[in-house]
Amino acid sequence: MQYRQFGSAGLTVSRLCLGTMTFGLQTDAQVSHQIMDRAAEAGVNFIDTADVYPLGATFDAVGRTEEIVGSWLNGKRDDYILATKACAVMGPHAWNGGTSRKHLLHAIEASLKRLNTDYVDLYQLHLDDPLTPLDETLEALDIIVRHGKARYIGVSNFLAYRLARMLGRADFLKLTRFVSVQPRYNLLFRQIERELLPLAGEEGLAVMPYNPLAGGLLTGKHAYDQAPSQGRFTASVGEAGEMYQKRYWHEREFQSIARLKNVITQAGKPMTTTSVAWVLANPLVTSVIIGASRPDQLDATLAATDEVLDAELKAQLDDITHEYRWGDAAR
Numbered sequence: 001m002q003y004r005q006f007g008s009a010g011l012t013v014s015r016l017c018l019g020t021m022t023f024g025l026q027t028d029a030q031v032s033h034q035i036m037d038r039a040a041e042a043g044v045n046f047i048d049t050a051d052v053y054p055l056g057a058t059f060d061a062v063g064r065t066e067e068i069v070g071s072w073l074n075g076k077r078d079d080y081i082l083a084t085k086a087c088a089v090m091g092p093h094a095w096n097g098g099t100s101r102k103h104l105l106h107a108i109e110a111s112l113k114r115l116n117t118d119y120v121d122l123y124q125l126h127l128d129d130p131l132t133p134l135d136e137t138l139e140a141l142d143i144i145v146r147h148g149k150a151r152y153i154g155v156s157n158f159l160a161y162r163l164a165r166m167l168g169r170a171d172f173l174k175l176t177r178f179v180s181v182q183p184r185y186n187l188l189f190r191q192i193e194r195e196l197l198p199l200a201g202e203e204g205l206a207v208m209p210y211n212p213l214a215g216g217l218l219t220g221k222h223a224y225d226q227a228p229s230q231g232r233f234t235a236s237v238g239e240a241g242e243m244y245q246k247r248y249w250h251e252r253e254f255q256s257i258a259r260l261k262n263v264i265t266q267a268g269k270p271m272t273t274t275s276v277a278w279v280l281a282n283p284l285v286t287s288v289i290i291g292a293s294r295p296d297q298l299d300a301t302l303a304a305t306d307e308v309l310d311a312e313l314k315a316q317l318d319d320i321t322h323e324y325r326w327g328d329a330a331r
């Protein structure tokens, strides 16, 4: 495993972070703990979760992932850098989501309880909440940090202009500043290269991309005309299956995957490992969040930090997927 400084924060993390959103729906507690053991054995010391996980959970099941992570961390909490998130809707009331002071101060307490800890290392806004004033959100996060409940704060799924405004407000108000961004980034989704990544570079923010395999598509295991019966692109993850289909299950994406597979195979490299290695190869990327629905899936993704992507292959992959720097942001 390799380790890197977390942007300009005084923190060092493994270059691969373990994502947990399969835990509690796609994988039971026992298999989830096996996945965590496997990642830890390989030197992963950075874990990403969220209050709303598992992916596809209904209100009665949200929070289950944090409980599974918390039970695994029992007795070894201080050996790991733990990140969680809030903002997604956790219940039926209007105030059960978003980034209001009311919700965030409630959400951190609920996460800490489920995670069985008295602090998280990184507390992230899962989404941008356009209804709450920026200053209210920043003040709530500042309280959370000053009360010792989170060491650092970050954002996920933010457009660059909104993050730039928040950084400016935090500096002006002398409130705790974000240290990281968690955007979607992979060979089939490269929009962040245009504005968010340059902003992160200029502001010294750590970048921890999610979805490096486009939900498994970049393993090359799916075919456009063969709908899978299980996994990320199906109803086994509730409504999220349809969301992932809308995101990626298109003829254009499958044509790109065929071209990628061709050059990667010709270079004698494995598709899954190379796809993750491509995300890691971006100098602005700090740590890539990998996910699994079975422990053995980690073999190919954990290998990515040892995979040296030579300049010629990287240029070919960049070229094939250049069009994904633009596109429908909503997808």
Ligand SMILES: NC(=O)c1ccc[n+]([C@@H]2O[C@H](COP(=O)([O-])OP(=O)(O)OC[C@H]3O[C@@H](n4cnc5c(N)ncnc54)[C@H](OP(=O)(O)O)[C@@H]3O)[C@@H](O)[C@H]2O)c1
Binding pocket: 018, 019, 020, 021, 022, 048, 049, 126, 156, 157, 182, 209, 210, 211, 212, 213, 214, 215, 216, 217, 219, 221, 230, 231, 232, 233, 272, 289, 290, 291, 292, 293, 294, 296, 297, 298, 299, 300, 301
């Ligand atoms: N901030 C956000 O909004 C956000 C959004 C999404 C994810 N995340 C975080 O990022 C983490 C990773 O995201 P992701 O799960 O979308 O990453 P991903 O790498 O794009 O997809 C992982 C999925 O690909 C399949 N897979 C992985 N390795 C494989 C292998 N070797 N062979 C075959 N299939 C394989 C598995 O799905 P199947 O077995 O079901 O096919 C696995 O669950 C999440 O756990 C979460 O912590 C954050």
